[in-house]
Amino acid sequence: MRSAVREIKNLARDPLLLALAVIIMAALIVFVVVPLVNVLWASFRTPTGLGLDNYELMSTRRLYRNALRNSLTVGATVGLIGVALGYVCAYVIERTDVPFKRVLHVLTMLPIISPPFAGAVSILFLFGFNGLITKQLLGLQNFSIYGFHGVVLSQVFTFAPIAYLSLRGVLAGINPTLEDAALNVGASRWQVFWRVVFPLSIPGVASAFLVVLIESMADFGNPLVLAGAAFPMLAPQAYLEITGSFNLPRGAMLAVILLLPSITAFAIQRYYISKRQYVTVTGKPTASTTKAVSPFAKWFLFGIVVAFAVVVVLFYGVILLGALTTVWGFDYTLTLRHFQYVLSTGWDTVKDTIIVAVVSTPISGIMGMLIA
Template sequence: MARHPYTGIPRWVSALAVLAVAVVVLPLVAIVAKVDWENFTTLVTSESALDALGLSLRTSAASTLLCIVLGVPLALVLARSSFPFQRLLRSLVLLPLVLPPVVGGIALLYTFGRQGLLGATLQVLGVQVAFSTTAVILAQTFVALPFLVVSLEGALRIGGHRYEAVAATLGAPPGVVFRRVTLPLILPGLASGAVLSFARSLGEFGATLTFAGSLQGVTRTLPLEIYLQRETDPDAAVALSLVLVAVAVAVVSLAYGPGTAARRGLAQRSTPPLILERSVK
């Protein structure tokens, strides 16, 4: 008779875990039950729905790329250096995690709007940011950047800097150490952070509505389309909500699936010696 491994988890803890799962899963089940399956294809393939979905995917991809370009150096500085007011800087960088998105949208509006801190200068140069597709990307980047920074800084701190130190003592310059040692080591964390940033950008609503508005094909992303359809066509809103849930589930599964965990373990075991060898060469 097969024996099950001892987990050490009390029954009441398991019961609360089941309750937690129900809190998350039951609303999703309710959406599935409410969908008008007979007209589902028609509801999700309307012109406004396709425009919103396409815009969401494009802007989320652009904001994720921007998060990577800006977040990798920021996480590296926070994890590998020490300077005055470092804790304050980290708190400010992570502030969008707890800040209501609409407040972030107002802050962006008074920064890049026509009468904003930088918007007036940009307006003179003929550049209008607010209420444009660029505004959508900036709003998504504002709320998604902390997710990538948190993932990367954690990966950098857990991994330490011994491999970088060894590569430096072997004569590798800082640029080579970063490309050949640091970047491959943090690649699993970077991938997870990028996927989470994409998911957060895809679901962004408050900052986008406040800073970019809701113009079809220009600034109306899928969450905004769902909100508008909720007032005029509830069936379409439910169908589009299911589409957004499906995309979100796929994205999260990509970040935390079993295959991803296996690749992380493989990278941690095999990458450092190979990297060091290449960095010396």
């Protein structure tokens, strides 16, 4: 309480800083708090007034229960796999002396800047009913990529780079001399990792898992393409309730339910981290850490990162090939008619997307900088 009062007094001494704080607080209230309150209020609306009728449907309608279970299962799975893959990529690029680090970094980051459904479209081109791998190479006729495995594959591809970006900064902040000191006192390379490096990176791992979990559960594009009718998930189901059934209260209820696991995971993470102390000795490194990783482990992990980079290239390559193909799965004749269609009939959509991006990007960047 005293610290809060002290911060308010410090703000009052600087009119410019106080004005910025007021503007930021007002923007957060208008664009975050008010919409959330409206969604919460709408979720309680019933034909006869206000009540819990919409929430009671979570226990009576099997569709909603399955959507919640599937979203939680996919979110946890994608969180674990995505964080593990992101940690491997961050560790290899930040803590080893493997070649082609810059290329691997660029390829690992590429899915972050792509549309959210790019991975899902690539998976359909490769593993769908007319997929390049499933039908053309393996000759499979009844293989289905829709459902749990398809959504997990596409979301890991999409969100693992987010974990990588977060964990790379965490690993970069761990002083390499700690590993050298542990090796000098007789610890094995495995002990150095599990007793020095990994414990110091636990806060970053927990934060990365939370972010990937939230992104996975809130993801709309990938489940919409790959989940299918037999595998409902909360985000697409909320959209379908609003646009398909024109039932805003039920859609709002599903959106509120979607928030609860994220808030719970955030609270657990904050509680767990607050109960432990993590201290990193900072300063300029004075010794190399390459000896902290055995040659076998280094090249094995390097192979995993290279494999992920190859998958990234394959996914984007197949999207480009699909855009240049007449009819995917049947006629692979190269054509530009799809681009001609976009530049003529679909140009308004492209133009609107560019305008929204150009307007929102600097505003978001400035707001983020001011809040930070």
